[in-house]
Amino acid sequence: MRIIFWGTPDYSISSLDILIKSNHDVIAVVSQPDKKRSRGNKLIASPIKSFAEQESIKIYTPEKIRNNIPFINELKSLSCDLFIVIAYGKILPKEILEIPKFGCWNAHASLLPRWRGAAPIQWSLMKGDEYTGVGIMKMSEGLDTGDLLLEEKIKIDNNDNLNTLTEKLSILSAKLLLNAVSFLENNINKKINSQLAKQNTLGREITYARMIEKSDFKVNWGDEAIKISRKIKALYPRANTNFRGKNLKILKIKVLSSDEIKNAKYHLMSNYSKPGIIIAVIENEGIIISTKTDPIILLEAKIEGKNISTKKQLIQQLKPSVGEYFLD
Structure with missing residues (x-):
């Protein structure tokens, strides 16, 4: 043919x-x-x-x-x-x-x-x-x-x-x-x-x-955790958020189950009321962020001008504090 x-x-x-x-x-x-x-x-x-x-x-x-x-x-x-x-x-x-x-x-x-x-x-x-x-x-x-x-x-x-x-x-x-x-x-x-x-x-x-638009890449922390997880996978490696005025590409997260949240190693901030707040920083694990539903743990990301970082490296690079916001 x-x-x-x-x-x-x-x-x-x-x-x-x-x-x-x-x-x-x-x-x-x-x-x-x-x-x-x-x-x-x-x-x-x-x-x-x-x-x-x-x-x-x-x-x-x-x-x-x-x-x-x-x-x-x-x-x-x-x-x-x-x-x-x-x-x-x-x-x-x-x-x-x-x-x-x-x-x-x-x-x-x-x-x-x-x-x-x-x-x-x-x-x-x-x-x-x-x-x-x-x-x-x-x-x-x-x-x-x-x-x-x-x-x-x-x-x-x-x-x-x-x-x-x-x-x-x-x-x-x-x-x-x-x-x-x-x-x-x-x-x-x-x-x-x-x-x-x-x-x-x-x-x-x-x-x-439909075609993916620029606005689709923004992570909406007010969404359900499962939808945020799906977006990060679907738009890999371009889903992003804002942290301290810089663009942060979100490459990998994990939705925390109820059993994991009850785990003694996750001492979560208890008095938060909004999504997108850092509610725990777990050494060698990652950064835990609130959503509309379950918290997620940020495992891998890339801040503008830096290399991809994971878990402990990411914490050392971002130096996050409990109570800080990620902006969508």
Whole structure:
């Protein structure tokens, strides 16, 4: 199969790599244009573009794809069988979706129709989903609304964060994608039946994974402890708070259970009435902070201008006092 691959972030690399190593022909890659990603305003290529360059594959990085006639004509001239789209970053318009002989196919990192949209991994963690997965879907003009060809789900572990879950789903996407391309190749002259995948989605809630905004990264200490924990995992390593006027990235916390709170080593401040207050500093353990519900213990963080610190190191670095506030 002659394939044009569309992708941008690191997440897409596993899928491109497995296709390159297969017996299929990746004839070109389309990625987002180079962007200024450093303090020196230096233009940096996307991870997929850098990877494709190493593999000597033809690369396109159009500033726009809608109504871009020269680019659309170039795509048509390549006589492509399939477009494979993995986290490209833009919705493909109808005039592009209609180009390949056997359609455009996307690997989406959720159990559709749950978490349609731009940030499915973050929202599955943020909302405490027990399972997530990957679906191989034929692309249409809607937002993740096409028919599913293949799907596989995985359990979200308690210690998963955005990094670990993204890696798992990236590997799963690559595996399913290769299976899907082989299936499509073997069924070119048959009507593809996605009824099984459709049945798997019956009864699922339709939810939308909007893009993560700057305001989402702020930890709201007035939230329930479990929601704070989920946010820190979902937005790792960028969830943050303010301490003594400086930005503090919260990398790891633990919600303290009732039994742990009763433990003799946790001598908690007893007369606090608001969330976000330091209610204990436990040597070699961490900093305990009040929330709307259970207290949490801050285990790992990074204050601006400093290295990541954990437990005892963190206490030595911040020198916190019982009764001080963390600000959201």
